[in-house]
Amino acid sequence: MIIKIFGQLSDVIGSSSLEVNDIASTDELIKNLQLKYPALTNSKYRVAVNRNIIQSNTELQTGAEVALLPPFSGG
Amino acid sequence: MIIKIFGQLSDVIGSSSLEVNDIASTDELIKNLQLKYPALTNSKYRVAVNRNIIQSNTELQTGAEVALLPPFSGG
Amino acid sequence: METKKIAERKTIKVTEKKPKNIFVEGAVSALFIAGSIAKHSTKTGIGAHNIFLGQVRADLIDDKIVAAIEYTTYTEMALEKMHAIREAIFNKYDLTCMHVHHSLGTVKAGEISLFVFTSSKHRRAAIDACNEVVERIKKELPVWGKEIFEDAGYQWKVNN
């Protein structure tokens, strides 16, 4: 599964996308990423699954489109 | 003294200015005009003296700039 | 020579008392608006512009279609009033600049007769100031619109 990384988070993670495997839920994804990228713990962001921001832990189906979104600053 | 007439009032009076003499106040002016132009009684308008809309009867000094202003419709 | 130079330096700039003219003959063109926007690119403290445009509608009134509006004004009073509005708006809002252009004479349906343009560092001031200026112009400026019908006749416009 490809995780899209945007804005300042691409600085924290050092890339604009990540490949992860065998991840069942967004909570599990975040736990794994925080282990690998400790700076993520101090970052403000929301998680989108299939282009919708999730409010709580969400199961990740095969082919889900997951993205990490730091605060928006358009306009 | 010249009275400036604007907008729809110039239709009622048939002119965009009027000359009047020996008028001491705005109340006197209105009374005289209503006698001469009865349709004025049914018209909505305000009176400006020296480019300020007056709220009550106002004395007219020599050289005062008097205007009759129907409802504004700019923009 | 030296004395003259000092005298020149001491000359005090007389403040312009005459209010700025806001009236233009006929419609406001899209290119005029573009020029006005482009001029602000050097003012790099600006973060937000708000523009209001009034366009003449081809209203249908008792089977007659409005073809144009003919605007007239009481110039001296309108410019004095607009000057007072400008002062009040600059006192109330943190604006970088503000421009107002209102048509006189004939403006055809589909053409623009009012152009209000406010700019500020942050959007709130530009948006709120523009809104207030438009409301005050409609309510307080001695300007009259005569709606000219396509075939013949006219009626005096009423603002709501």
Added chain:
Amino acid sequence: METKKIAERKTIKVTEKKPKNIFVEGAVSALFIAGSIAKHSTKTGIGAHNIFLGQVRADLIDDKIVAAIEYTTYTEMALEKMHAIREAIFNKYDLTCMHVHHSLGTVKAGEISLFVFTSSKHRRAAIDACNEVVERIKKELPVWGKEIFEDAGYQWKVNN
């Protein structure tokens, strides 16, 4: 022959599901805005336009001056979101039309990066809709601005 003709006539137009693109590469030019305004002169039911323009500020941050903002987006999500905003705005306000253009890539200080344009019969709808669209764009569109300093370095923009 006859059968083919009937078949052709029966072809149903498939509704375009793909949301409208709002993104443009680089700054929005004053001439583009003028063209957009001019196109509305045939829509003679319109009485009021409201335009919001976001301009890049040359902010001074810790002795460094912002020279430009580099915008990036999550395109698919942003366009879906903008489509939803558009639907909600047209349901809420009596608008004739609405146009939104947002820059991607580099926009220099003094240049325009956001252009929101609403039109309606009466001014209240155009003004209120424009205001709401701007607020929702800033809050809800997944777009990020990177403030590039004149000499070197950058910082990520924060909306307020």
